[in-house]
Amino acid sequence: MARPHTDRSGNDDGYHRGLSRRSLLAGAASLGAAGALGVAGCSRVPDEGKVLGGSLLETLRDRGVAKIGIASEPPFGYVGDDGQATGEAPAIAEVIFKRLGIDEVKPVPVDFGALIPGLKAQQFDVVSAGMYINPPRCEQVLFSDPDYLMLDSFIVKKGNPHGIKTYEDIKKKGLKLASGKAYAEIEYAKAAGITDVLVLPDQVAGLDAVSQGRVDAFAGTNITVKSAVKGSNRASATEAFQPMVDGKPAYGAGGFAFRQSEKNFRDAFNRELLKLKADNYKELLEIVEPFGFGRAEMTDLTAKELCAG
Numbered sequence: 001m002a003r004p005h006t007d008r009s010g011n012d013d014g015y016h017r018g019l020s021r022r023s024l025l026a027g028a029a030s031l032g033a034a035g036a037l038g039v040a041g042c043s044r045v046p047d048e049g050k051v052l053g054g055s056l057l058e059t060l061r062d063r064g065v066a067k068i069g070i071a072s073e074p075p076f077g078y079v080g081d082d083g084q085a086t087g088e089a090p091a092i093a094e095v096i097f098k099r100l101g102i103d104e105v106k107p108v109p110v111d112f113g114a115l116i117p118g119l120k121a122q123q124f125d126v127v128s129a130g131m132y133i134n135p136p137r138c139e140q141v142l143f144s145d146p147d148y149l150m151l152d153s154f155i156v157k158k159g160n161p162h163g164i165k166t167y168e169d170i171k172k173k174g175l176k177l178a179s180g181k182a183y184a185e186i187e188y189a190k191a192a193g194i195t196d197v198l199v200l201p202d203q204v205a206g207l208d209a210v211s212q213g214r215v216d217a218f219a220g221t222n223i224t225v226k227s228a229v230k231g232s233n234r235a236s237a238t239e240a241f242q243p244m245v246d247g248k249p250a251y252g253a254g255g256f257a258f259r260q261s262e263k264n265f266r267d268a269f270n271r272e273l274l275k276l277k278a279d280n281y282k283e284l285l286e287i288v289e290p291f292g293f294g295r296a297e298m299t300d301l302t303a304k305e306l307c308a309g
Helices: 017-021 024-038 056-063 088-099 112-120 167-173 184-191 203-211 222-229 263-276 278-291 303-308
Strands: 065-070 104-109 126-132 152-157 177-180 197-200 217-221 235-237 253-258
Touching (some): 088 278, 112 253, 152 203, 152 222, 263 278
Parallel strands (some): 177 217
Antiparallel strands (some): 152 217
């Protein structure tokens, strides 16, 4: 999530924002915004924590169209040149919705922080933006099981001369690390004892910093790091790895969000997603590989596990 490259730094509406808005800091911001705007939604929205079966799926089947909330962030979800939704999450949604009897998806682009409030206010039917599943968000919405698990990687000088594989390696060797503004990787680095992380706008700036020798590594997600170093003769990406915090895996797993009133819809979606994961993720990989996702991003984690923290 081939793929266009615009700015995902957290400052503009483009490619580099995806990692930032999936960070631990962004999760808290989204939760706060959801609490503030959710009250303004339709009275049909249940009280917080109340989960109902719901009939939205039947309504959408009759209507033939589902509105999906996206954050204009390749490779996760964005509007293509033809005005249609594209990206990893909308591509999955299109396949599953058709199997559920919904022939068309219509994108509703909003800022990432407005996705949960917009869902609760019924501006769209499902969040299809590769949103990280975490306990604070699980208090606001129902998540599908994740369709990807985002591992981390480092931009390093060509050939990885310091042999960097994990955050712990950087700490032990006294190396200089950079990451992006509000990236979750900053928190992962701090958990490994790295107190001084150079904060840069995005992975493009990170590539420059590594290439120029200002830092030894730049931390980001596997997909964004691989994208940044593609074609570079001065830098390369390390092997993807699972970051750890306090001895536990820090999972960056994303899925689809549904209103708490729509458990039936979420459950039906999950059943179809499970079918896509059959035969060693065969169908799911066919859908997401054009957007940069591969076997390394596949996962059998469940929303229940991720919501439990």
